Amino acid sequence: MTRIRRVEVVANLASGGVDKDAPDEIEKIFADHGLNAHVCAPETHDLTNCLRAAVDAAPDLLVVLAGDGTARTAAELCGPEGPLLAPLPGGTMNLLPRTIYGKRSWQDALSLALAEGEARNLGGGMVGDHPFLVAAVLGSPALWAPAREAARYGEPWLALAWARRAFQRAFSGRLRYSLDGGEREKAEAVVFMCPHVSRAMADETPALEAAALDLHGTGDAFRLGLNALVRDWRDDPAVVTRPCRRARVWASKGIPALLDGELHRLSSSTEVSWRPNVARILAPPKED
Structure with a gap:
């Protein structure tokens, strides 16, 4: 103890x-x-x-x-x-x-x-100097978060303004990304999930799950949303997933990012990495 x-x-x-x-x-x-x-x-x-x-x-x-x-x-x-x-x-x-x-x-x-409880290291991701413990969403879909928060706090006109801005930015600022030093690829957004919340990876996997969303219009977005309702959204043909320990993401201008639900504005080039010890937590003993 x-x-x-x-x-x-x-x-x-x-x-x-x-x-x-x-x-x-x-x-x-x-x-x-x-x-x-x-x-x-x-x-x-x-x-x-x-x-x-x-x-x-x-x-x-x-x-x-x-x-x-x-x-x-x-x-x-x-x-x-x-x-x-x-x-x-x-x-x-x-x-x-x-x-x-x-x-x-x-x-x-x-x-x-x-x-x-016992002390335990908690791993997570880093986007630049900022950690995340659940998931990071890089790209224009992150801009929907302020609209969601404004609606939650009962501010419909502000929610509408943010939703309009997010819709205008959709499909207009594609990202370039590279996973673990691989080839540069393109996507509308890239999602990085910590292993303890990923359905596709074991809790102890020392890596992030990267999911690239290669959307080309509202039809792809609608299909992805429908798949998210009826099955695992990773099964959508517009989504490519793989584990990674380090990634580089580029854009022509600043990158909107959602880190564990909070909106951040990143520079036009940023690095994402896995860290095994973001913080120490007080947690019950793990079951054998």
Whole structure:
């Protein structure tokens, strides 16, 4: 059992899976395990500052109750030498917490981590200097994310504006990419998935799953969307997948990228790579 004394908690009450009673519940769970926790529940615009302050406090454990994007930011701030990280399911997708704690509630996941947890390295991808722990989407499809978020927060006109922009950029800025030093190829977008969330790779595979989307128009996009609803989208003829440890992606101008659900703007040339130790997590022992 990993020894824990100082604990910082960041709870995003606006993340979609956290209610207003969560801070009190968290304090009680830690008290039941003989620990005190400093809990921060910031406004959305102050979330990153709260995460930085929590890491700067040099705790033994940083608990994040939020979505995958906030967990990604926390992992970037902690790094492989910083505090242990416990990313609890507090968002809408919760892909990362499910790979660590299963389909448990955040309360059960936290109790399990405190009772049986051990320190473990968490691998992931790097896009330039930025890590991702679930998936990175490079290319124009990433521009649909702001429209989705605006709709989620009840801002239909802003959602429409972002959707219009994304549609205008669709099929207008194809990427060039090379996987593991291979030939340059073209695609509308390239998706890189970490092995612990990939259906095609074993959890322990030391590589990313790269999926190139070679779409040539709305017909291809519609077919891909339909295939995503009825079967694995990787089976679509416009998708080519293969494992890779390092990739280079080029475009004629800046590349929009979605890292674990958060939009980033990259330069016109960027490198993607697999890292075996993006951060350290507090996780239950692996089953034999």
